[in-house]
Amino acid sequence: xxxxxxxxxxxxxxxxxxxxxxxxxxxxxxxPYLLQHAFNxxxxxxxxxxxxxxxxxxxxxxxxxxxxxxxxxxxxMEREVFENQSIADLMNxxxxxxxxxxxxxxxxxxxxxxxxxxxxxxxxxxxxIFMTADRKPFFAGTYFPPTNHSGNAGFQEILQNIHxxxxxxxxxxxxxxxxxxxxxxxSASPAIKSKSATEHVFRLAFDEFSKSFDSTxxxxxxxxxxxxxSALSFLFRYYHRSGNIQARxxxxxxxxxxxxxxxxxxxxxxxxxxxxxxxxxxPHFEKMLYDQALLVTSYLEAFQITHDRKYAHIASRxxxxxxxxxxxxxxxxxxxxxxxxxxxxxxxxxxKEGAFYLWKKSEIDRLLPEEEAKIAEFIFGVxxxxxxxxxxxxxxxxxxxxxxxxxxxxxxxxxxxxxEDVAASLERAIERLFDERQLRPKPxxxxxxxxxxxxxMISAFAQASQxxxxxxxxxxxxxxxxxxxxxxxxxxxxTLLRRYRDGEAKVEANLSDYxxxxxxxxxxxxxxxxxxxxxxxxxxxxxxxxxxxxQDHAGFFDTRGTDPTILVRMKEPYDNAEPSGNSxxxxxxxxxxxxxxxxxxxxxxxxxxxxxxxxxxQIPQALPHMLVALDFSLSxxxxxxxxxxxxxPVIREMVDEIHSRFLPKKIMLFxxxxxxxxxxSRTVPFIQxxxxxxxxxxxxxxxxxxxxxxxxxxxxxxxxxxxLQQKNKPNVHPLRDDGGL
Numbered sequence: 106x107x108x109x110x111x112x113x114x115x116x117x118x119x120x121x122x123x124x125x126x127x128x129x130x131x132x133x134x135x136x137p138y139l140l141q142h143a144f145n146x147x148x149x150x151x152x153x154x155x156x157x158x159x160x161x162x163x164x165x166x167x168x169x170x171x172x173x174x175x176x177x178x179x180x181x182m183e184r185e186v187f188e189n190q191s192i193a194d195l196m197n198x199x200x201x202x203x204x205x206x207x208x209x210x211x212x213x214x215x216x217x218x219x220x221x222x223x224x225x226x227x228x229x230x231x232x233x234i235f236m237t238a239d240r241k242p243f244f245a246g247t248y249f250p251p252t253n254h255s256g257n258a259g260f261q262e263i264l265q266n267i268h269x270x271x272x273x274x275x276x277x278x279x280x281x282x283x284x285x286x287x288x289x290x291x292s293a294s295p296a297i298k299s300k301s302a303t304e305h306v307f308r309l310a311f312d313e314f315s316k317s318f319d320s321t322x323x324x325x326x327x328x329x330x331x332x333x334x335s336a337l338s339f340l341f342r343y344y345h346r347s348g349n350i351q352a353r354x355x356x357x358x359x360x361x362x363x364x365x366x367x368x369x370x371x372x373x374x375x376x377x378x379x380x381x382x383x384x385x386x387x388p389h390f391e392k393m394l395y396d397q398a399l400l401v402t403s404y405l406e407a408f409q410i411t412h413d414r415k416y417a418h419i420a421s422r423x424x425x426x427x428x429x430x431x432x433x434x435x436x437x438x439x440x441x442x443x444x445x446x447x448x449x450x451x452x453x454x455x456x457k458e459g460a461f462y463l464w465k466k467s468e469i470d471r472l473l474p475e476e477e478a479k480i481a482e483f484i485f486g487v488x489x490x491x492x493x494x495x496x497x498x499x500x501x502x503x504x505x506x507x508x509x510x511x512x513x514x515x516x517x518x519x520x521x522x523x524x525e526d527v528a529a530s531l532e533r534a535i536e537r538l539f540d541e542r543q544l545r546p547k548p549x550x551x552x553x554x555x556x557x558x559x560x561x562m563i564s565a566f567a568q569a570s571q572x573x574x575x576x577x578x579x580x581x582x583x584x585x586x587x588x589x590x591x592x593x594x595x596x597x598x599x600t601l602l603r604r605y606r607d608g609e610a611k612v613e614a615n616l617s618d619y620x621x622x623x624x625x626x627x628x629x630x631x632x633x634x635x636x637x638x639x640x641x642x643x644x645x646x647x648x649x650x651x652x653x654x655x656q657d658h659a660g661f662f663d664t665r666g667t668d669p670t671i672l673v674r675m676k677e678p679y680d681n682a683e684p685s686g687n688s689x690x691x692x693x694x695x696x697x698x699x700x701x702x703x704x705x706x707x708x709x710x711x712x713x714x715x716x717x718x719x720x721x722x723q724i725p726q727a728l729p730h731m732l733v734a735l736d737f738s739l740s741x742x743x744x745x746x747x748x749x750x751x752x753x754p755v756i757r758e759m760v761d762e763i764h765s766r767f768l769p770k771k772i773m774l775f776x777x778x779x780x781x782x783x784x785x786s787r788t789v790p791f792i793q794x795x796x797x798x799x800x801x802x803x804x805x806x807x808x809x810x811x812x813x814x815x816x817x818x819x820x821x822x823x824x825x826x827x828x829l830q831q832k833n834k835p836n837v838h839p840l841r842d843d844g845g846l
Contacts, residue, residue: 241282323362374426436584486510563625616686
């Protein structure tokens with residue numbers, strides 16, 4: 106019992122555990138977000154039949170509140186609304202209140218986000234839904250203030266209006282909720298007839314991204330700006346396919362400007378969730394695991410394309426942050442860090458967004474020697490009055506957000522100093538400022554482990570081990586994979602589970618959990634050539650097909666369909682902050698088909714691409730990772746098969762050379778005359794005959810399992826790869842101003 110109380114007090118956002126405050130039902134949960142609301146006077150229920158039965162029995166509507174533990178406006182609404190005793194009393198009287206962690210239950214979140222966007226034209230969190238006892242929504246919004254403010258309805262008034270229409274206009278409520286349910290059902294899977302998209306959609310998508318591209322600051326559209334990593338993945342592949350320099354430069358400019366901006370943590374590494382302005386300067390300060398993983402991949406690909414060490418450095422700094430802050434001692438990865446934190450250790454209840462990251466000039470002057478302070482302030486754009494120009498909420502007065510205002514070379518030229526001395530001083534300043542920042546109250550850490558995001562991070566570490574030739578990154582990926590296969594397996598069924606926290610694994614794994622984890626295992630195999638990772642990926646793909654694949658129409662459902670409380674079984678193709686489970690699943694199917702010779706995997710992938718073909722052609726910019734899968738399907742994947750000893754210096758040299766290149770449609774296998782080769786030969790028989798030529802370490806470079814002559818030295822392998830790349834490229838001039846088309 107003591108452990109439960111400690112857990113609640115640790116996670117409850119303001120540690121409101123005074124004797125007069127009772128713990129509500131959420132105190133029995135493990136979700137950090139639900140535990141943050143455990144001391145609210147609201148009579149919260151977790152999602153489940155108990156709440157639905159109460160609503161039916163008492164003839165009340167349900168208020169569904171969806172958010173996550175590092176959501177800034179979720180915290181604001183909790184403070185202003187759910188901690189307000191009079192509003193809580195009204196909620197307890199008029200509605201049945203349910204609280205859902207969207208990161209634990211993305212299936213619930215997706216359904217009601219569809220409803221919210223249909224009713225309001227936009228979405229966000231906290232999500233506020235009023236619905237019937239049979240879970241049909243009829244009114245929706247996001248953050249509501251406690252009372253009417255600046256023409257916006259307050260939550261107290263909304264509650265009273267909902268009660269009025271529920272009591273006096275029930276028929277309208279029921280009719281409205283049924284129309285919305287029908288809309289959600291129609292949105293659940295593609296209604297357009299299956300149609301195979303062709304490569305002309307790549308140009309359509311490129312044109313759309315070009316229209317919204319910010320040529321000054323990078324990124325797409327205006328503020329707020331999010332890292333659209335799926336878009337960057339597509340643009341890099343479009344460049345690789347077409348030679349379109351503009352596509353490449355749009356992606357590189359975005360990554361460069363993000364790295365220079367305040368969205369990038371210049372002291373501790375990692376990236377914040379999004380920028381509130383067009384310059385990437387003022388971030389929304391929370392840090393999400395999935396952003397770190399996806400951005401590592403983007404920066405690694407930029408490094409492979411350009412060989413500019415800056416991109417490799419940024420990827421390494423992200424991974425350092427993840428290792429330091431977001432890694433479970435046994436190997437999994439935590440979900441996120443909060444945007445706000447206490448302004449002082451002496452007043453933990455006084456919280457402010459960005460408090461951990463912001464600096465006054467006087468603080469820096471006090472901490473650093475005069476010359477180091479001068480250098481750091483010049484390079485990071487620190488100003489006496491603060492460097493946040495637009496601050497409508499007046500939260501950052503006098504504060505500075507670090508960004509790359511100037512390069513060290515600029516300081517050296519302007520103040521007649523040696524560049525190497527300036528760089529050394531800056532490093533000392535960063536180290537001292539970082540150590541000082543570590544003494545501040547830290548943002549809340551959401552320490553739940555999600556399988557999907559862990560899968561993305563396994564991919565990031567595995568890819569970094571390849572591209573940066575760093576064995577420790579591979580070890581981190583392997584530890585996380587073993588953690589997941591130990592902790593996130595349902596012992597009763599052998600299927601995967603989604604969430605692990607504090608010794609408890611819970612929630613059925615959804616499509617993204619399977620897809621992202623399988624992708625991580627495939628990347629892990631191509632990094633280590635340990636056959637167990639490929640075997641596990643193949644076994645999990647069979648499970649995924651059985652649980653999620655639509656045998657009638659193709660594509661994958663997002664859920665298993667076993668939870669009777671889920672209103673609609675969705676089938677999502679759109680790539681948002683994370684790639685869709687369908688786009689990654691299609692890629693996994695095609696990769697596995699090439700790796701283990703199961704042709705029906707490729708047939709499933711092509712049928713699924715055709716299912717979403719109409720959407721791909723209508724709005725290709727909304728499905729950029731599906732375009733990545735389409736690009737793979739329309740290409741000839743190159744199989745690179747190594748024969749010999751994995752640790753032999755010649756093999757290692759060849760592997761390093763391969764990984765240094767941007768080859769997005771390559772498949773790597775290892776014929777090691779042991780368990781791995783025996784496993785592969787069962788479905789790809791010709792691999793049994795691939796042995797070291799003349800006793801030398803050998804590389805076979807193949808298309809459709811038709812191999813060129815075996816290669817046993819680095820120079821010949823490089824020539825073979827370059828000839829193959831040149832053969833598969835269209836006849837375009839790489840420097841044409843029109844982008845090469």
